[in-house]
Amino acid sequence: MNAIISYAHIKHNQVSVNGEVVFRSDSALSLPEFLSDAYKTLGLSYPKFHKMDAQCKLGFLCAEFALKGTEFLTKVDLSRTAIVLSNAASSLETDRVHQHSIDDKSNYFPSPAVFVYTLPNITIGELAIKYKITGENAFFISEQLDAELLVNYTETLLQSGTEAAIVGWVEVDGTQWEAFIFLVQNTENINKNSIFKPLNQSTVITQYNQTIWTH
Amino acid sequence: MIFASYTNIISPLGFSTEENYEAVANSRTGVKKMMLPFSQDPFCVARIDDENINQYFSGVGASAEHTKLEQLSILSIQDVLNQSGINPQDSRTLLLYSTTKGNIDILENRYSTIDRNRVYLSAFAHHLQSYFKFKHPPVVLSNACISGILAIIIAKRFIEQGRYDNVLVCGGDILSEFTISGFKSFNAMSSEPSKPFDANRTGINLGEAVSTILITNNKELGSGYNTEIVSGASANDANHISGPSRTGDGLFQCLTRILAENTRDIGFVSAHGTATPFNDEMESIAFDRAGLHTVPVNSLKGYYGHTLGAAGVLETALSLESMKHQRLIKSEGYETKGFSGNITMITSHQDKLFSSFIKTASGFGGCNAAALFRKING
Amino acid sequence: MDALIEKLKGQIIEQLNLAEVKPEEINPDSPLFGEGLGLDSIDALELIVLLEKHYGIKIQDPKDGKTIFQSLRTMAEYIKAQGKS
Numbered sequence: 046m047n048a049i050i051s052y053a054h055i056k057h058n059q060v061s062v063n064g065e066v067v068f069r070s071d072s073a074l075s076l077p078e079f080l081s082d083a084y085k086t087l088g089l090s091y092p093k094f095h096k097m098d099a100q101c102k103l104g105f106l107c108a109e110f111a112l113k114g115t116e117f118l119t120k121v122d123l124s125r126t127a128i129v130l131s132n133a134a135s136s137l138e139t140d141r142v143h144q145h146s147i148d149d150k151s152n153y154f155p156s157p158a159v160f161v162y163t164l165p166n167i168t169i170g171e172l173a174i175k176y177k178i179t180g181e182n183a184f185f186i187s188e189q190l191d192a193e194l195l196v197n198y199t200e201t202l203l204q205s206g207t208e209a210a211i212v213g214w215v216e217v218d219g220t221q222w223e224a225f226i227f228l229v230q231n232t233e234n235i236n237k238n239s240i241f242k243p244l245n246q247s248t249v250i251t252q253y254n255q256t257i258w259t260h
Numbered sequence: 261m262i263f264a265s266y267t268n269i270i271s272p273l274g275f276s277t278e279e280n281y282e283a284v285a286n287s288r289t290g291v292k293k294m295m296l297p298f299s300q301d302p303f304c305v306a307r308i309d310d311e312n313i314n315q316y317f318s319g320v321g322a323s324a325e326h327t328k329l330e331q332l333s334i335l336s337i338q339d340v341l342n343q344s345g346i347n348p349q350d351s352r353t354l355l356l357y358s359t360t361k362g363n364i365d366i367l368e369n370r371y372s373t374i375d376r377n378r379v380y381l382s383a384f385a386h387h388l389q390s391y392f393k394f395k396h397p398p399v400v401l402s403n404a405c406i407s408g409i410l411a412i413i414i415a416k417r418f419i420e421q422g423r424y425d426n427v428l429v430c431g432g433d434i435l436s437e438f439t440i441s442g443f444k445s446f447n448a449m450s451s452e453p454s455k456p457f458d459a460n461r462t463g464i465n466l467g468e469a470v471s472t473i474l475i476t477n478n479k480e481l482g483s484g485y486n487t488e489i490v491s492g493a494s495a496n497d498a499n500h501i502s503g504p505s506r507t508g509d510g511l512f513q514c515l516t517r518i519l520a521e522n523t524r525d526i527g528f529v530s531a532h533g534t535a536t537p538f539n540d541e542m543e544s545i546a547f548d549r550a551g552l553h554t555v556p557v558n559s560l561k562g563y564y565g566h567t568l569g570a571a572g573v574l575e576t577a578l579s580l581e582s583m584k585h586q587r588l589i590k591s592e593g594y595e596t597k598g599f600s601g602n603i604t605m606i607t608s609h610q611d612k613l614f615s616s617f618i619k620t621a622s623g624f625g626g627c628n629a630a631a632l633f634r635k636i637n638g
Numbered sequence: 639m640d641a642l643i644e645k646l647k648g649q650i651i652e653q654l655n656l657a658e659v660k661p662e663e664i665n666p667d668s669p670l671f672g673e674g675l676g677l678d679s680i681d682a683l684e685l686i687v688l689l690e691k692h693y694g695i696k697i698q699d700p701k702d703g704k705t706i707f708q709s710l711r712t713m714a715e716y717i718k719a720q721g722k723s
Contacts, residue, residue: 092656095658157687
């Protein structure tokens with residue numbers, strides 16, 4: 046059975062893992078401040094993190110939280126692990142920064158370190174580099190989390206050589222931001238465990254709506 | 261069996277696939293040195309003439325209601341709908357749009373009559389959906405420079421899954437100050453017509469284009485090219501976000517997966533071939549590692565520049581046409597070997613009997629994709 | 639020269655988002671790329687932008703970057719030689 050073995054959700058300056066809030070920052074913090082706090086709480090030392098744009102940082106942290114405590118990375122064939130992500134704004138947040146750097150002709154300094162993040166799939170690339178995952182990639186754009194699309198597409202991959210997947214939503218658009226990432230694995234290869242829910246649309250929707258955020 | 265059938269290409273070389281093939285077969289290139297509205301220096305780009313767009317679009321609708329990319333997309337999709345007779349309102353038909361930047365020129369305040377919200381790709385897609393009255397909201401894929409070929413692979417997977425019978429894959433991107441300034445800051449732009457795989461290559465030319473291909477399980481609709489999509493795969497280098505793997509790992513992995521045991525009868529490879537030093541070198545190594553050293557290779561970037569989200573669709577459409585004519589297209593700009601892998605470049609147009617080709621692409625974010633197309637009998 | 643090196647340290651940390659690096663940890667003579675600070679190809683391009691933005695120096699041929707950006711000291715010497723410090 047293809048199952049969701051873990052999931053993480055980040056929004057409202059809070060992080061939830063498998064439906065339970067595990068980390069909370071001051072709700073007045075800006076996104077960069079929150080991302081920096083959440084990074085520190087994981088106790089990581091990954092200098093590349095600081096070079097990422099906000100969207101990549103958010104996706105990276107969400108994946109870290111989803112993976113934490115699982116054996117996903119050691120149990121799957123990383124060359125047959127897919128990363129399928131989606132959002133509504135593509136890379137618009139960083140697009141605006143790049144556009145701003147070229148709007149004023151007397152202060153015209155387009156930055157390569159900004160421009161490289163003006164593609165949404167760079168988030169996939171950052172995860173691939175961190176975890177040495179070399180399987181299938183796809184970044185879809187939809188108005189909101191499209192569980193049907195993500196589940197259907199992941200299923201097509203699992204039917205044709207892919208054996209595990211990191212799937213989800215990573216969005217930063219001004220003050221609107223959110224990440225939701227779930228890990229998919231064939232549970233026949235790991236110990237059967239009743240807490241794993243089968244991969245289907247209703248599982249994804251339930252898990253996405255499960256967290257009770259405190260305000 | 262999944263077929264690649266009716267196609268359209270809109271580029272500086274024409275508004276139909278036939279016009280484009282004719283131009284390329286006569287070694288005409290769309291890349292020209294020209295002044296662009298936002299720069300003091302001339303750039304080598306492949307730009308579609310505004311007057312041509314106005315002329316074609318005036319027969320279709322009011323240009324003030326659509327951005328440049330929307331106008332080109334409407335023209336391209338309409339052409340494939342007309343050729344195939346597909347009904348967009350059919351529940352078994354999907355539009356899958358491939359783009360890197362969509363309506364990015366909205367950020368540049370280019371339009372006074374367009375809702376700025378359409379800089380969002382889903383709003384852009386919704387606009388196309390309402391125009392054609394597609395039953396389903398279009399699926400949008402934005403996966404850097406592999407978007408086009410990956411969209412074709414994804415279309416095949418959706419149809420195999422039984423969800424659709426017909427997927428119109430449309431890929432499009434326009435020239436903008438946004439992308440030109442970005443690639444320039446990357447020092448990736450050539451100031452002369454680009455020279456893919458050549459020893460003296462210095463970087464890319466950017467181009468704009470929209471191209472559409474109908475992917476279908478209907479044998480009758482597929483009878484134009486009689487070509488099936490045999491296999492497709494994507495893979496990540498897991499190496500660097502802007503530089504490709506020096507050993508071509510991701511691309512090699514794609515090729516291994518799509519070829520299985522079957523490298524002998526490949527007619528040619530349509531490479532990504534952007535003409536940056538690292539990309540072309542990496543591709544030569546990956547093709548060599550995959551056992552493709554005797555298979556002729558071309559890059560079409562010398563004719564079109566790098567058309568980003570359109571590239572994989574456009575280059576597949578042109579390769580289908582090349583297979584239909586049983587003619588290999590010269591890799592424009594190539595003169596002297598400038599890579600370390602053992603591969604065979606196509607140095608002149610030539611007739612050849614062949615029944616399959618591979619299309620590959622690689623892009624920022626470490627992504628790679630490849631697909632194998634084969635002509636079927638009857 | 640030392641003042642310029644100190645100034646460059648701060649500018650590099652800021653421009654290249656080296657959040658976990660402290661100025662005193664950067665040895666002016668150790669290599670910026672490879673084992674030293676571990677900078678990559680995008681950082682090399684950012685250093686070109688930094689020189690232009692803060693010192694008005696345009697590097698025409700990016701290949702020159704290799705020698706200019708060997709270490710903080712070579713970078714400072716280059717800026718001095720251009721008369722832009």
